[in-house]
Amino acid sequence: MSEITQEQVTHLANLARIALTPEEIVSLTSELGSIMDHVATVTEVATPDVPATSHPIPLQNVFRDDVVGQTLTAEEALAGAPDHDGSRFRVTAILGEEQ
Amino acid sequence: MTTDLTRLTADALATKLSSGEVSSVEATQAHLDRIAAVDGAVHAFLHVASDSALAEAADIDRRRAAGEEMHPLAGVPIAIKDVIVTKGMPTTSGSKILEGWVPPYDATVMTKLRAAGLVSIGKTNMDEFAMGSSTEHSAYGPTHNPWDLERIPGGSGGGSAAAVAAFEAPFALGSDTGGSIRQPAHVTGTVGLKPTYGGVSRYGAIALASSLDQIGPVSRTVLDSALLHDVIGGHDPRDSTSLTDAWPSFAEAVRNADVAGLRIGVIKELQGDGFQPGVMERFREALALLEGAGAIITEVELPSVEHAIAAYYLIMPAEASSNLAKFDSVRFGLRVNPKGGGTVEDVMSATREQGFGAEAKRRIILGTYALSAGYYDAYYGSAQKVRTLVQRDFAAAFANADVLVSPTAPTTAFKLGEKTGDPLSMYLNDIATIPANLAGIPGISVPAGLAAEDGLPVGIQFLAPAREDARLYGVAAALEALLEQKWGHTLLSQAPDLSPSEMNATDEGAV
Numbered sequence: 155m156s157e158i159t160q161e162q163v164t165h166l167a168n169l170a171r172i173a174l175t176p177e178e179i180v181s182l183t184s185e186l187g188s189i190m191d192h193v194a195t196v197t198e199v200a201t202p203d204v205p206a207t208s209h210p211i212p213l214q215n216v217f218r219d220d221v222v223g224q225t226l227t228a229e230e231a232l233a234g235a236p237d238h239d240g241s242r243f244r245v246t247a248i249l250g251e252e253q
Numbered sequence: 254m255t256t257d258l259t260r261l262t263a264d265a266l267a268t269k270l271s272s273g274e275v276s277s278v279e280a281t282q283a284h285l286d287r288i289a290a291v292d293g294a295v296h297a298f299l300h301v302a303s304d305s306a307l308a309e310a311a312d313i314d315r316r317r318a319a320g321e322e323m324h325p326l327a328g329v330p331i332a333i334k335d336v337i338v339t340k341g342m343p344t345t346s347g348s349k350i351l352e353g354w355v356p357p358y359d360a361t362v363m364t365k366l367r368a369a370g371l372v373s374i375g376k377t378n379m380d381e382f383a384m385g386s387s388t389e390h391s392a393y394g395p396t397h398n399p400w401d402l403e404r405i406p407g408g409s410g411g412g413s414a415a416a417v418a419a420f421e422a423p424f425a426l427g428s429d430t431g432g433s434i435r436q437p438a439h440v441t442g443t444v445g446l447k448p449t450y451g452g453v454s455r456y457g458a459i460a461l462a463s464s465l466d467q468i469g470p471v472s473r474t475v476l477d478s479a480l481l482h483d484v485i486g487g488h489d490p491r492d493s494t495s496l497t498d499a500w501p502s503f504a505e506a507v508r509n510a511d512v513a514g515l516r517i518g519v520i521k522e523l524q525g526d527g528f529q530p531g532v533m534e535r536f537r538e539a540l541a542l543l544e545g546a547g548a549i550i551t552e553v554e555l556p557s558v559e560h561a562i563a564a565y566y567l568i569m570p571a572e573a574s575s576n577l578a579k580f581d582s583v584r585f586g587l588r589v590n591p592k593g594g595g596t597v598e599d600v601m602s603a604t605r606e607q608g609f610g611a612e613a614k615r616r617i618i619l620g621t622y623a624l625s626a627g628y629y630d631a632y633y634g635s636a637q638k639v640r641t642l643v644q645r646d647f648a649a650a651f652a653n654a655d656v657l658v659s660p661t662a663p664t665t666a667f668k669l670g671e672k673t674g675d676p677l678s679m680y681l682n683d684i685a686t687i688p689a690n691l692a693g694i695p696g697i698s699v700p701a702g703l704a705a706e707d708g709l710p711v712g713i714q715f716l717a718p719a720r721e722d723a724r725l726y727g728v729a730a731a732l733e734a735l736l737e738q739k740w741g742h743t744l745l746s747q748a749p750d751l752s753p754s755e756m757n758a759t760d761e762g763a764v
């Protein structure tokens with residue numbers, strides 16, 4: 155089940171938005187294969203009768219009143235941005251030509 | 254005055270500050286001088302905040318002189334792991350993708366430290382986004398172990414542990430997702446505690462794996478960790494996973510340390526094969542001392558621990574892959590424009606390719622795989638079931654023991670570069686520390702001595718049920734006292750002098 159191909163890693167890199175180089179795809183394919191061979195052992199003990207635990211300490215949703223609190227100013231929020239126009243983050247085109 | 258202020262514990266320094274014998278500016282300057290003298294070799298710090306630290310210290314001195322009521326630790330310097338966002342100090346989480354970023358807000362733990370008057374002297378090195386066990390995955394170069402500069406200081410919080418071990422700070426903040434506070438403590442002869450999940454606010458801690466991460470104290474003595482934990486702990490409405498419990502004073506737990514009648518369960522699966530003889534020797538010696546002091550030593554079994562690493566290396570990358578999606582070249586950090594331009598997604602992909610290191614990419618891809626359609630149930634779903642099994646094992650073990658015990662890690666510090674080519678062997682190093690994160694329970698590592706074969710520090714780990722952090726402070730403080738009584742000195746007094754010329758007058762603890 156943990157047979158991993160270069161095509162799969164290329165697809166995962168696309169999903170994760172990382173422009174991996176061809177060399178990285180080759181090395182990650184073999185590394186992921188050996189890591190998955192090891193971690194796939196979880197499937198042997200995870201029998202249907204065992205419930206899943208998502209969170210170590212049982213908690214319930216936490217709500218607060220919908221009131222305006224102290225927040226960052228626009229200037230503070232933009233201070234670390236690579237590009238902005240003074241009140242908004244600025245990015246390049248959202249859609250490519252074929253879209 | 255001939256006392257080297259950097260050799261004092263935080264508690265002892267606080268006493269001198271309160272009495273007026275020493276000023277915070279003097280204490281802060283002494284640590285900045287020490288950093289200047291040794292950090293070229295150790296590289297514990299990514300940023301040293303000399304100017305702001307001295308200004309904060311001067312402010313504490315002025316307020317104290319004016320008769321203002323101060324927190325007992327006011328004026329004591331502290332180092333901050335770079336995973337914690339700090340207003341006015343650059344925060345990178347060890348990654349190039351955040352190089353130069355100065356956060357517009359403070360993490361809650363920082364707000365608490367500032368309110369108590371602690372002086373932040375800088376940000377410490379770490380594996381990129383806390384992904385690692387050696388700090389070799391820092392984008393800014395590794396930290397070196399003060400006991401042997403050719404060896405790893407542990408990770409991911411190797412910078413905080415090394416800073417404390419090298420007397421560059423009396424204590425520090427760390428974060429622990431799979432052992433990143435405890436394993437560095439083990440290899441540097443220091444103390445580190447991972448609190449109960451939810452015991453310390455994570456608001457403003459750059460998330461690695463949200464169901465596992467916890468912030469905690471790093472120090473040279475058990476009391477100093479407890480004093481720091483008392484400052485940073487407690488409920489925070491800004492962290493929805495923060496527990497609302499009222500916590501006891503952990504410093505009191507240290508001062509009342511007593512193991513008479515305490516049932517200590519030795520974890521059967523975390524000894525023997527793969528554990529270095531010198532690590533086991535110090536471990537058994539520590540147990541004998543505790544037994545001599547009245548503790549009841551029993552053996553417990555955690556059969557599912559065998560699968561804990563496998564479950565961890567599915568859950569952690571899965572959560573990391575989604576947490577790290579925020580580094581998208583839009584709101585903060587690096588932006589790389591691909592040749593010939595492109596859409597915002599092309600910019601994102603180019604930025605993440607250049608901004609993330611090899612280990613971050615490896616874990617993001619692994620996590621994306623574990624969460625992808627067709628594999629989710631088999632991998633992430635199964636890993637969450639193993640988590641249930643690990644929790645059940647702990648529940649059964651704690652029915653017969655008040656605390657559990659194991660070596661903190663299988664070996665002493667390995668050499669820099671020894672495991673970087675083999676990610677899986679690096680992962681297996683976390684076998685003893687990971688189970689506590691999966692179960693959300695607290696764990697502490699405290700020095701147990703030096704391994705005979707290499708003269709390097711060995712730690713011992715205690716685990717307690719969720720919310721029983723105070724038990725850990727009690728048993729660790731008792732062992733620390735028993736060992737120091739036996740040795741006649743602290744373990745760190747045996748560490749090599751990193752700058753002999755500076756330390757001639759001050760080696761009162763050396764033998």
